[in-house]
Amino acid sequence: MAPQRKGTLPGPGVHPLSRISSNSAELQLSASSMSPSNSKVVHCKRGIIHPLSQPLEPPKKEARPNCRDTLVPSPQGPSSAWCTESSVASSAWSRMTLPQSSSQGGWKLANGVQEQPQLPSGHQGGTTRGLGTDMNSDQAYNEMFPTLGVAAKLTKKGGFGKFPKKKMQALEVSSLTDQDADACRAGLLTGEGSGDLQPVSSIRLACGCDGGHQHDEGKPCDAITPKSDASAHSALREDAVKSDHDVLHSKPIPRQLVAGPAMVSHWPALGTSPAQAVHTDVEPASHTSKSEDCESPVAWKPVNVWTKDRVKALVVQRFGAVAKMNGSAQPAPSQGLQGDAEDAELRAGLRVVSERSITDGQRRQQLKTTSNFVHREHVKGEGMRNVLAGLELVENLLSLEEQNNLVEKVEAWLSLGEKKRMLGRTYTAPSKWMRGKGRRTIQFGCCYNYATDGQGRPPGILVEDPVEDMPPVLVSLAQRLVRWGVLPANRQPDSAIVNVYEPGDCIPPHIDNHDFVRPFVTISLLSTAPINFGTHIQVLGPGDFSSPYQIMLPPRSCLVLKGAGADKAQHCIPSVKERRISITMRQMATQFAKEIAKNKAEGKWGRSR
Numbered sequence: 182m183a184p185q186r187k188g189t190l191p192g193p194g195v196h197p198l199s200r201i202s203s204n205s206a207e208l209q210l211s212a213s214s215m216s217p218s219n220s221k222v223v224h225c226k227r228g229i230i231h232p233l234s235q236p237l238e239p240p241k242k243e244a245r246p247n248c249r250d251t252l253v254p255s256p257q258g259p260s261s262a263w264c265t266e267s268s269v270a271s272s273a274w275s276r277m278t279l280p281q282s283s284s285q286g287g288w289k290l291a292n293g294v295q296e297q298p299q300l301p302s303g304h305q306g307g308t309t310r311g312l313g314t315d316m317n318s319d320q321a322y323n324e325m326f327p328t329l330g331v332a333a334k335l336t337k338k339g340g341f342g343k344f345p346k347k348k349m350q351a352l353e354v355s356s357l358t359d360q361d362a363d364a365c366r367a368g369l370l371t372g373e374g375s376g377d378l379q380p381v382s383s384i385r386l387a388c389g390c391d392g393g394h395q396h397d398e399g400k401p402c403d404a405i406t407p408k409s410d411a412s413a414h415s416a417l418r419e420d421a422v423k424s425d426h427d428v429l430h431s432k433p434i435p436r437q438l439v440a441g442p443a444m445v446s447h448w449p450a451l452g453t454s455p456a457q458a459v460h461t462d463v464e465p466a467s468h469t470s471k472s473e474d475c476e477s478p479v480a481w482k483p484v485n486v487w488t489k490d491r492v493k494a495l496v497v498q499r500f501g502a503v504a505k506m507n508g509s510a511q512p513a514p515s516q517g518l519q520g521d522a523e524d525a526e527l528r529a530g531l532r533v534v535s536e537r538s539i540t541d542g543q544r545r546q547q548l549k550t551t552s553n554f555v556h557r558e559h560v561k562g563e564g565m566r567n568v569l570a571g572l573e574l575v576e577n578l579l580s581l582e583e584q585n586n587l588v589e590k591v592e593a594w595l596s597l598g599e600k601k602r603m604l605g606r607t608y609t610a611p612s613k614w615m616r617g618k619g620r621r622t623i624q625f626g627c628c629y630n631y632a633t634d635g636q637g638r639p640p641g642i643l644v645e646d647p648v649e650d651m652p653p654v655l656v657s658l659a660q661r662l663v664r665w666g667v668l669p670a671n672r673q674p675d676s677a678i679v680n681v682y683e684p685g686d687c688i689p690p691h692i693d694n695h696d697f698v699r700p701f702v703t704i705s706l707l708s709t710a711p712i713n714f715g716t717h718i719q720v721l722g723p724g725d726f727s728s729p730y731q732i733m734l735p736p737r738s739c740l741v742l743k744g745a746g747a748d749k750a751q752h753c754i755p756s757v758k759e760r761r762i763s764i765t766m767r768q769m770a771t772q773f774a775k776e777i778a779k780n781k782a783e784g785k786w787g788r789s790r
């Protein structure tokens with residue numbers, strides 16, 4: 182039996198005057214589980230160190246010139262021409278995500294042979310590159326390595342362990358289609374099966390290079406691989422890859438998104454790259470004090486500080502690969518629950534390497550929680566009571582860098598949504614923008630029906646209507662909310678709505694639907710905005726609401742809603758002055774989660790891509 186559906190959440194594009202409601206109801210409780218992969222990836226500012234947790238083998242050389250992702254035939258090397266679609270799936274091969282616009286690169290294979298820049302006929306997008314190749318073009322290098330989402334399809338057999346080192350130099354990879362590449366960057370196109378996209382092993386460092394060359398201590402990396410450094414490159418790369426693999430040999434391949442700072446040049450819809458924003462003062466004006474910038478545990482460091490020793494230290498730190506890296510017999514340090522969780526966050530792009538040393542306990546201590554909100558109103562049948570009881574504002578939830586990473590993801594999701602590349606009603610936008618009309622939303626995990634729809638379905642979760650799964654970055658966020666005590670363990674969110682407020686946008690007064698259990702949270706990003714509370718909030722005009730109580734929501738904070746604060750008082754966000762993003766993360770009542778799981782298992786939630 183479906184739970185009562187009384188609360189309603191205003192939709193993204195309907196005038197607020199048409200949708201005020203309030204109510205309360207008893208809830209069905211549920212506990213859902215999300216299973217982070219245990220694989221480990223080092224994620225640095227402008228790149229990642231991906232472990233290869235499953236082995237690779239050279240693909241069979243079956244030429245399939247007309248398949249979707251046909252490789253550019255390469256003049257030499259073990260992989261002269263084959264179809265990634267078949268060979269990757271069948272023989273543990275990798276595919277590298279490259280934007281179409283980067284295809285005029287002028288790369289060289291390590292053996293010095295120029296790779297053909299032209300795409301073969303039948304190619305639908307993207308291009309082919311060599312992994313472990315030298316670059317002969319600064320432009321190509323800078324355009325590609327720091328920018329790319331990297332994905333691979335891998336099967337369970339073969340491996341670097343069995344793969345001759347030299348052939349690493351000529352590993353051939355091919356791009357995904359443009360659509361896949363977009364989805365990959367957005368952290369949506371992932372999966373565990375051999376038919377899904379997976380990250381390829383690669384080492385790309387903060388300098389934007391792939392780790393394939395020697396870095397002099399303290400000296401900037403010029404991101405061009407001099408020929409003479411070739412052996413140093415491969416030594417470093419292979420050491421690290423081997424170590425990753427040795428340590429992680431039996432673990433599943435991590436799901437990963439890589440979105441670098443140069444993404445904007447390939448994907449104009451993204452706007453300014455948040456990765457650059459970290460050190461270029463894109464932080465909105467609402468970040469008033471300088472100290473706020475300083476409280477981030479991650480101080481900005483110049484990107485050119487990576488040295489071979491630093492890389493080794495990182496790999497050791499991340500993977501416990503002491504023995505492999507140093508040739509000594511030290512045992513690998515064990516990774517506890519915290520380590521695994523951090524790994525998941527690193528993979529998801531939520532956490533950066535430099536935050537690795539911060540324990541959950543320390544993170545919890547950084548949180549500043551305010552919970553004594555009081556506003557007494559008459560509640561029918563209950564008399565006067567504090568209708569804000571149960572609200573908690575948790576400040577300092579995210580560092581600046583974590584916020585920027587999230588915003589970068591949101592921009593990618595918006596871009597996909599605009600291109601209609603997300604499932605069903607994942608992305609919704611007001612048909613025509615006007616002040617107070619609404620906001621854009623991105624829903625993950627379940628489709629929420631904001632208002633009675635054309636088929637007469639009431640507000641609430643629509644279990645038949647597919648939306649995209651929670652992306653890894655949000656799964657990690659949900660897990661950390663529990664780990665840091667913001668939400669109880671049995672309330673880990675399994676759904677999320679991203680609200681994107683452009684100046685003038687609002688969310689009208691509402692009580693969140695009881696298809697979602699309490700407590701739940703809404704996380705604020707980018708700018709401070711007031712949230713209004715009251716049992717009867719008045720709508721004065723588009724985006725203009727009159728209410729007896731207001732709480733300021735600073736960026737990087739979250740508001741926990743439960744008790745009367747969630748169920749007796751309505752809340753709303755009046756038209757915002759500055760761009761703001763919020764992520765409302767909630768757990769579905771058990772039966773909805775179960776029905777959705779069932780529908781997915783029966784293949785009723787197809788992918789639109």
Ligand SMILES: O=C(O)CCC(=O)C(=O)O
Nearest residue numbers: 190680693703754763765
């Ligand atoms: O943007 C916010 O902080 C509030 C969002 C909200 O109320 C909701 O998603 O239900």
Ligand SMILES: [Fe+2]
Nearest residue numbers: 691692693752
């Ligand atoms: Fe809400």
